[in-house]
Structures are given as C-alpha cells and as structure tokens.
Amino acid sequence: MVNLQKEFLDFHNEIKLDDENKTLREKRDILLKKLKDNIANDAATYTTFNQGSYAMGTGILPEDEDYDIDVGIKFDISKDDYANPIEPKKWVRNALDGHTKSVEIRRSCVTVTYQKAGESLYHVDFAVYANQNTDGNMYIAKGKEFSSTESKKWELSDPQGLIKAIKDKHSGEEAAQFRRVIRYLKKWKSHIFNSSGNAAPTGISLTVLAYNLFSVNKVIDWATGKDTYNDFEALRDLVKGIKNKFSYVWNSEDANYYHTISEYLPVEPYSNLFEKMTEKQMEGFYQEIDTMLTTLNEVAGKNKRSEATSLLVDLFGDEFPVTVDKSTVGTSESA
Amino acid sequence: MEKEKIDDIIKMLNSKFSVHFQESVDNKNVKHLEYRGIVLINDNDNIPLTISFGEHFPLALPEFVVENKEKFRAHVGSDGKICLLDTSSILIDQDMPEQIVFDCYQQAIKILNIAQGSKEYNNEVIREFESYWTSVVNKKAYSSVDIETVSYREYPMVCMNGISMISETSDDAKAILINTFGLKQDEDGFEKKCIFIRIRDESPIIPLSKQFKWNTVRKYIMNNTSASVKRKFQSFLDLKVKNAVRFVLLIYPTPQGQILFGFRLQFSSQRYCKIENLSNCKVENLLIKRIDYQYLLMRGGGSNTLKEKNVLLLGGGSVGGYIASNLCQSGVTNIDILDNDIFMPDNMHRHILGFDAMKYSNSQYKSDLLKNMLESQYPYADIDSLGFEDRSVENFIRRHDRFKKYDIIVSALGEPTINLEINRLLIENKIQIPFVCCFNEPYGIGGHIIVTNLEQTSCLRCLYTDIISGDLVPFRGSFVMPEQNFKKNISGCRSAFVPYSCLDSQQTAIYATRKIVEILAMKLSKNGVYSWLGDCASLQANSFQASQRYIRNREYAYIQEEAFANKNCKVCKVREKECI
Numbered sequence: 001m002v003n004l005q006k007e008f009l010d011f012h013n014e015i016k017l018d019d020e021n022k023t024l025r026e027k028r029d030i031l032l033k034k035l036k037d038n039i040a041n042d043a044a045t046y047t048t049f050n051q052g053s054y055a056m057g058t059g060i061l062p063e064d065e066d067y068d069i070d071v072g073i074k075f076d077i078s079k080d081d082y083a084n085p086i087e088p089k090k091w092v093r094n095a096l097d098g099h100t101k102s103v104e105i106r107r108s109c110v111t112v113t114y115q116k117a118g119e120s121l122y123h124v125d126f127a128v129y130a131n132q133n134t135d136g137n138m139y140i141a142k143g144k145e146f147s148s149t150e151s152k153k154w155e156l157s158d159p160q161g162l163i164k165a166i167k168d169k170h171s172g173e174e175a176a177q178f179r180r181v182i183r184y185l186k187k188w189k190s191h192i193f194n195s196s197g198n199a200a201p202t203g204i205s206l207t208v209l210a211y212n213l214f215s216v217n218k219v220i221d222w223a224t225g226k227d228t229y230n231d232f233e234a235l236r237d238l239v240k241g242i243k244n245k246f247s248y249v250w251n252s253e254d255a256n257y258y259h260t261i262s263e264y265l266p267v268e269p270y271s272n273l274f275e276k277m278t279e280k281q282m283e284g285f286y287q288e289i290d291t292m293l294t295t296l297n298e299v300a301g302k303n304k305r306s307e308a309t310s311l312l313v314d315l316f317g318d319e320f321p322v323t324v325d326k327s328t329v330g331t332s333e334s335a
Numbered sequence: 336m337e338k339e340k341i342d343d344i345i346k347m348l349n350s351k352f353s354v355h356f357q358e359s360v361d362n363k364n365v366k367h368l369e370y371r372g373i374v375l376i377n378d379n380d381n382i383p384l385t386i387s388f389g390e391h392f393p394l395a396l397p398e399f400v401v402e403n404k405e406k407f408r409a410h411v412g413s414d415g416k417i418c419l420l421d422t423s424s425i426l427i428d429q430d431m432p433e434q435i436v437f438d439c440y441q442q443a444i445k446i447l448n449i450a451q452g453s454k455e456y457n458n459e460v461i462r463e464f465e466s467y468w469t470s471v472v473n474k475k476a477y478s479s480v481d482i483e484t485v486s487y488r489e490y491p492m493v494c495m496n497g498i499s500m501i502s503e504t505s506d507d508a509k510a511i512l513i514n515t516f517g518l519k520q521d522e523d524g525f526e527k528k529c530i531f532i533r534i535r536d537e538s539p540i541i542p543l544s545k546q547f548k549w550n551t552v553r554k555y556i557m558n559n560t561s562a563s564v565k566r567k568f569q570s571f572l573d574l575k576v577k578n579a580v581r582f583v584l585l586i587y588p589t590p591q592g593q594i595l596f597g598f599r600l601q602f603s604s605q606r607y608c609k610i611e612n613l614s615n616c617k618v619e620n621l622l623i624k625r626i627d628y629q630y631l632l633m634r635g636g637g638s639n640t641l642k643e644k645n646v647l648l649l650g651g652g653s654v655g656g657y658i659a660s661n662l663c664q665s666g667v668t669n670i671d672i673l674d675n676d677i678f679m680p681d682n683m684h685r686h687i688l689g690f691d692a693m694k695y696s697n698s699q700y701k702s703d704l705l706k707n708m709l710e711s712q713y714p715y716a717d718i719d720s721l722g723f724e725d726r727s728v729e730n731f732i733r734r735h736d737r738f739k740k741y742d743i744i745v746s747a748l749g750e751p752t753i754n755l756e757i758n759r760l761l762i763e764n765k766i767q768i769p770f771v772c773c774f775n776e777p778y779g780i781g782g783h784i785i786v787t788n789l790e791q792t793s794c795l796r797c798l799y800t801d802i803i804s805g806d807l808v809p810f811r812g813s814f815v816m817p818e819q820n821f822k823k824n825i826s827g828c829r830s831a832f833v834p835y836s837c838l839d840s841q842q843t844a845i846y847a848t849r850k851i852v853e854i855l856a857m858k859l860s861k862n863g864v865y866s867w868l869g870d871c872a873s874l875q876a877n878s879f880q881a882s883q884r885y886i887r888n889r890e891y892a893y894i895q896e897e898a899f900a901n902k903n904c905k906v907c908k909v910r911e912k913e914c915i
Contacts (some may be wrong), residue, residue, distance in 0.1 A: 003806045268894065331809050
C-alpha cells in the first residue's frame with residue numbers, strides 16, 4: 001500500500017465544481033436576470049435557491065463544459081389554487097422563450113439552453129415549487145405541457161431539506177472528506193458508464209448511498225497532533241458498503257437472478273432512488289461496483305505508486321494523476 | 336568595612352558573650368584586623384583565640400584562629416584556623432555584619448567544645464580527615480586498587496620518577512604511570528610492598544599526630560581490626576627484617592565511604608629482627624590519592640553499575656565524540672567506536688577532538704584519535720576503535736552476531752538508511768539489545784534521541800513509515816518540513832555539510848548520554864523519542880520551514896513521545912508474523 005492521499009487531493013482539485021465556481025455563478029445569474037426582466041406581470045412573486053449537487057458541495061466539473069445547473073423557483077402560491085401545475089412552469093418558460101436558445105418544459109423542471117456569443121452551450125434546470133401551502137410543505141410541479149392529466153401533479157418535495165441533511169451529516173474536515181468521496185464516486189460514474197453503455201445510477205442516488213454508508217477514515221498523527229485523512233480507504237469502505245447493499249433476487253419473468261438495490265431519499269418524498277432502474281440496469285451497476293472494488297483492492301496491494309495510480313486512472317479517467325516512485329526520501333538528520 | 340565599625344562589633348561581642356577581645360598589638364598582617372581574647376572551653380580550658388577580619392568582610396567570614404596548634408582538634412587546621420562553615424553551601428547576609436560575627440563566634444566555640452576522643456570528635460575528624468591528614472603528611476602515593484572488598488592484602492607499589500603508584504599488579508601500576516602520567520617506558524623504577532589493612536567498623540579513628548610512633552600504629556591496628564585481619568597482621572609482625580621499607584595502608588570505613596591513608600615504615604637494625612620488636616622505625620605519614628574507578632566515579636557523580644557495560648558507538652563525529660566522552664565521565668568505560676571517517680581540520684569546531692589530536696598520532700581516523708584522547712583522560716577507559724576491515728558500518732553489520740556482545744548499540748551516524756537496516760537486523764534476528772539513534776536537525780532547531788528495542792511494540796521503522804500506508808518517509812518526528820535540502824556546499828560535494836553548531840551536537844550528546852545511562856542502569860524500559868527544541872530563527876532566516884511538530888511544541892525545551900507504534904510498519908509486521 002502506498003499513500004495516495006496527495007494524488008486523491010490533486011485529483012479532487014481537478015474535478016470539483018462548487019458553488020464558488022465563477023463560471024457557474026455567472027451563467028446562472030444571466031438566466032435569473034432574464035427571468036426577472038421578462039416574467040409576466042400576472043405571474044406570482046417568487047424567490048430562487050440553488051439546488052442540486054453544487055448546492056450540496058458535491059458537484060463535479062462536467063465533461064465537455066456541459067454544465068448542469070439546478071435552480072429552484074419557489075412561487076408564493078398554494079398548490080390548491082393551481083390545479084394545473086404546468087401553469088407556473090409556463091411563467092418560467094414564457095419569460096425565457098425567445099431570450100434563450102431553447103426552453104422546454106420537462107417532467108420535473110423547465111430546461112433552458114443558452115449560449116452566449118462565442119461561448120459553449122449550457123443549460124439550467126429550473127424546478128418550480130408552490131411554497132404557500134396550507135400544510136406548510138413545499139410541492140414541486142411535475143408533468144409536461146401536453147402530458148396526460150394524471151401525470152400533471154404537485155408532488156411533495158423538500159429539496160432544501162435534502163441539502164441541509166447532506167450538509168449537516170458531517171462537519172469540518174470530516175465533511176470535506178465526505179464530499180470528496182462523493183465526488184470520486186460521481187467521477188467514476190461519469191467515466192465508467194459513458195464507456196460501458198450501462199445505465200448509470202443518478203448522482204443523487206450515489207450521494208444518498210454515501211450519506212448512509214460513508215464513514216470518515218482518518219488517523220491522528222502523534223507528530224503533528226492533527227488528523228490525517230485517508231480518502232482511498234474511505235472510498236474503498238464506501239464501495240464495499242454499496243456492494244453489500246445489493247440483494248440477489250430471482251426474477252421469474254426472465255428466469256434469472258439479479259443484483260438489485262434500493263435506497264430512499266432521507267427527506268420528502270422518501271422515494272426509492274433506484275425505482276426507475278430496471279433489474280438489468282441494477283445488475284449492470286452492481287457489476288461496475290464489483291469491478292471497482294476489485295480494482296481498489298488491487299491498488300491497496302500495490303507497493304509501487306506508478307502501478308497504483310495507473311489502476312486508478314482506469315477507474316476515474318485521465319484526471320487522476322499518475323505519479324512516479326522515488327527510491328529516496330530527503331532527510332534532515334546529521335551527527 | 337571600616338575599622339571603627341568592626342571595633343563596635345567586637346564591643347558588642349564582648350558584652351553579649353562576656354568576653355574580652357581587644358585589638359592585637361603584634362598584628363603583622365596589614366590587610367587583616369586582629370582581635371585577641373581568651374575563651375573558656377569545656378569549663379576548664381582557657382584557650383587564646385584570635386578573630387581576624389580580612390579586607391573583604393562581611394563578603395567573606397572572619398577567621399577564628401586557635402593559638403595552641405599542637406593539640407589536634409576537630410575542624411581545626413594545622414595552622415590553628417577553625418573551619419567554621421562550608422562557605423560554598425551558605426548564603427551570607429552582608430547587611431547583618433554583627434550577626435555574622437556572633438554566629439561565627441558561637442560556631443567556633445561549639446567546635447572547640449568537641450571533646451577529643453568523644454564520638455562527636457571522631458565523627459567530625461572523619462568528615463574532615465583528608466584536610467587534617469594533608470596537613471600532617473610527608474609522602475604521597477597514588478592507588479588504583481579497588482578497596483571495596485579488601486580486608487588484608489599486599490599490593491605492589493611502583494615508584495618511577497618520584498611518582499608512587501599502588502595497583503593490583505606492578506604491570507598495572509606501570510601502565511598507569513606511562514599512559515596517564517606520561518612517564519617514559521624506559522624510566523627507571525623500583526618496587527615496594529604495601530599492606531592494605533581494613534579497620535573494623537565503628538572503630539575510633541587513629542588519634543592524629545604529625546609524628547607517629549611505630550608502636551602507636553601497631554597497637555591501633557591490633558586493637559581495631561577483626562580477628563582474621565589481626566592474625567594476618569601478626570604474621571607480618573613476625574617477619575624478620577634488617578633494613579627494610581614497608582608501607583602500611585589503613586582502610587577506615589565510614590558511612591560516607593572508605594578513607595584510605597597510610598604510613599611509610601623504615602626499619603633499621605644491625606641484625607635480622609621481627610618487625611614487631613623493631614624499635615628503630617621511622618614512621619612517615621603517607622597521603623593516598625585514590626584513582627580507583629569506584630572513588631573517581633563517586634566523586635564525579637557517576638554510577639558504579641556501568642563499569643561492566645559494553646557500548647557499541649557507531650559514529651565518532653560531532654555528536655558521537657561528545658557521547659563517548661560523556662559516557663566515560665559517567666562511568667561507562669568499555670566503548671567500541673566504529674567510524675571510518677578521517678578527522679579533518681575543518682571538523683575542529685564541531686568536534687570534541689581539537690587540532691592537537693592529530694599531532695601525536697599516526698592515525699587520522701576519528702575513532703583512533705578518540706581512543707587516544709579518552710584513554711589518556713580517563714585511566715579506566717577501555718576504548719576499541721574497531722580498526723579492522725574498512726571500518727565501515729556496512730561491513731560491520733554484515734555479521735549481526737557482532738551486536739550480541741554489547742549491552743547497548745548507539746548510532747550517532749546521522750544516517751537513517753543504516754540505522755533502519757540495523758533496526759531490521761536486530762528485530763529479524765531477535766537481538767533484544769537496546770538501540771539508540773541520535774542526531775541533530777539543521778540550524779539549531781533541535782535534536783532527537785530515539786530509543787528502541789527496549790520493548791517489542793514499536794521500532795525505529797515505525798517512525799519512518801507513513802501513517803496511512805507502508806511508504807518510507809523522512810523521520811516523522813522531525814522539526815523541519817520534509818523535502819528541503821539543507822546541505823551547504825562550499826567547495827564541491829565532498830565538503831558538503833549540514834549547518835548546525837557544536838552546541839547543538841553537545842546538547843544532543845548530553846541528552847543521549849542521559850538516556851544511554853538510564854538504559855544501562857535499567858531505569859528506562861520503554862521505547863521513546865526524546866527531543867530537545869532550539870530556536871527556529873536561523874532556520875527561517877535561511878528560508879526553510881519548521882514542521883508542525885516543532886510549531887506546536889515550540890514553547891517547550893524538551894518533549895518526548897512513547898506512543899509511536901505504527902500499524903503499517905513492515906518491520907513490526909515481520910515480528911507479529913513470527914509471534915503468530
């Protein structure tokens with residue numbers, strides 16, 4: 001085993017995307033301004049908040065600069081006054097239509113694609129909420145413009161509760177390791193599933209798995225009196241935990257065994273985050289997790305830095321630094 | 336102090352103690368003010384006493400001198416001066432000059448009241464014996480004999496160039512005269528016989544005299560020795576001699592240690608006659624200067640338990656040289672020093688060897704020069720400079736059984752690679768000999784003494800193993816941040832050196848010696864890292880960085896750490912496997 005903490009931290013610096021990211025903030029602010037300037041006078045008042053991974057501090061840089069920005073719009077309305085949840089979605093759509101490259105009402109959000117002259121394309125997903133409900137809860141507007149009535153609905157949702165839950169789970173340096181490990185998992189997901197063709201688990205499902213299964217890996221250093229964090233072992237333990245989370249179930253329809261997994265949102269609506277995955281897709285996820293764990297175990301057995309980091313490049317992509325071994329270390333000793 | 340003031344003090348003294356001291360009329364010492372008076376001792380003895388004030392009074396105490404010098408009194412020197420107080424162990428309040436005189440007067444009277452032949456007298460004489468004896472001796476001899484267990488025994492005395500040396504054998508005596516006193520091998524010498532006789536416990540000390548009679552000495556010995564000693568002494572007395580010189584040395588046991596003093600006896604007779612009956616015997620008092628290990632060590636605050644210990648010292652450089660010297664002074668005399676380095680003039684200001692070390696030696700190896708220096712400084716030092724093969728540590732450790740003859744292995748190499756190899760060899764071959772590594776850090780920021788192999792729960796490699804992996808890392812207790820190059824290079828690689836001062840080396844060596852002595856005396860049983868912290872200003876002024884460990888401990892002068900076991904340590908893992 002070699003100490004890969006420096007490599008992991010360098011890797012993390014390469015891949016992290018956080019709320020402080022300037023590009024992201026600028027892009028989001030352009031569209032929020034457009035929304036403010038152009039929203040119809042008869043639309044309800046609203047406030048906005050950041051949601052998604054960058055709000056939780058678990059965002060990673062998109063490949064090909066394809067930023068995925070999540071913004072929540074809380075309209076000061078009661079869902080009971082708007083039987084059709086598409087109406088507030090249209091306020092958003094109409095405000096931005098003609099001012100952006102394209103605007104599309106999708107099931108859970110209004111997706112705006114924008115391109116500033118000379119810059120790359122990006123999109124912002126606006127999730128629309130009713131925030132003045134008699135029960136005090138928040139509801140998300142679900143459904144497309146021309147969906148059937150039953151798929152147009154207000155659904156109980158607590159996006160800010162989720163952000164708070166993730167953020168409050170750990171604190172200080174431990175929280176930083178927690179967020180780093182989530183980012184490693186997400187980077188692995190985008191690297192592996194792009195090439196394998198398997199259906200990828202969502203970012204939020206990996207985040208919630210980590211929320212439930214991650215434990216801090218650190219040792220106190222007698223010399224400095226400070227904690228020394230071991231991201232590699234924290235990740236390996238988490239991957240082990242995810243693998244163990246799978247059940248092996250018999251599917252009578254296609255007469256096959258599958259590894260399946262369930263994980264539930266820790267806040268409203270407490271839904272199963274893997275409900276949209278087929279058993280076959282879950283099996284694909286399982287196989288990738290298993291391969292990852294095998295690779296990580298192999299890394300743990302390596303005594304050469306170059307070999308260990310090469311294996312990690314296979315898992316995470318070229319952003320993971322390949323470092324070389326040194327046969328000497330400096331010393332300050334003399335007598 | 337002005338004369339008027341001292342006159343006043345004497346007036347106060349006279350009135351307070353009902354005595355009549357007045358200024359001496361025949362004072363010849365212009366720098367002293369003297370006052371004479373008569374004091375009544377033991378209710379019946381009127382003794383003339385002089386109080387003498389030197390020019391430094393009250394910084395220095397006044398002197399009290401007895402005029403009747405012929406009579407031996409406890410705490411009274413041959414010049415009649417009363418030994419009042421041990422000024423090295425008191426603090427004088429100069430603002431109370433009259434009280435100083437009163438206190439001294441009372442102390443003088445108390446001393447003079449000690450009755451000759453009383454137990455108190457005996458005790459006081461014993462305490463001051465050497466100074467009394469020095470004042471009444473005619474001859475001097477050195478003795479290297481360990482008298483601890485001697486009750487009655489004859490030893491040779493070798494006299495060369497006016498120096499007399501008594502040792503276990505005449506060869507030993509000659510060796511000391513040549514090695515320590517610098518006498519030439521071919522110097523003419525002669526040999527005499529000395530009898531060491533132990534006086535029985537709690538016997539009175541022989542009444543002191545400038546001129547003893549053989550009869551007095553003989554009777555004192557017969558009356559104050561055990562039966563077996565008496566028998567042996569009797570056979571000495573039965574010897575028939577004509578003209579002969581003999582030395583008789585008495586070992587007088589006291590709770591503080593043994594007093595050794597003696598007599599030179601010169602018998603003259605026309606015909607052979609038993610020693611006992613010889614009346615024509617010239618007795619001369621003999622001062623014995625003890626240079627036996629036990630005595631020297633006790634005087635130096637050392638420990639006797641260290642005499643038989645064997646130390647392997649790897650590296651006789653800046654730190655190692657001082658360690659070797661400190662160990663000798665502490666009583667560790669068997670030291671093997673391995674170093675293949677040559678002593679160069681540019682080492683001089685960091686090394687215990689001075690420039691003159693090279694003058695008298697054919698060899699330029701540091702270990703040989705250290706051997707020469709230490710053996711001439713300390714008569715009992717037995718230094719082996721391990722001059723075989725190429726003197727390299729690499730060659731020496733190829734045969735790890737060589738370690739087994741030592742009680743401790745000390746590395747002052749400053750080479751962690753070799754130290755770690757020794758650590759591996761010791762553990763893999765189950766050689767449980769304490770291993771001490773010591774070294775300086777650059778720019779006076781500190782030094783470390785690492786004690787391992789006292790217990791089997793951690794080892795040196797633990798300190799060089801990354802905390803979360805098995806990676807080899809620089810010493811984890813270092814006071815400087817890793818990956819900085821401290822080597823200074825003035826004129827090429829061969830002259831590259833790490834900047835630290837002689838004081839750093841000495842501090843590391845002192846701290847290391849303390850730990851080594853504790854280990855040898857079985858007072859230390861745990862592995863530990865012992866560090867001293869210096870100033871970091873010089874380090875920082877040279878644009879280097881101190882480590883977290885230094886920064887968080889900088890308020891301390893010394894720190895220690897015992898819990899440094901590292902679960903990733905590959906050497907400890909080998910040991911664990913073997914245990915299973």
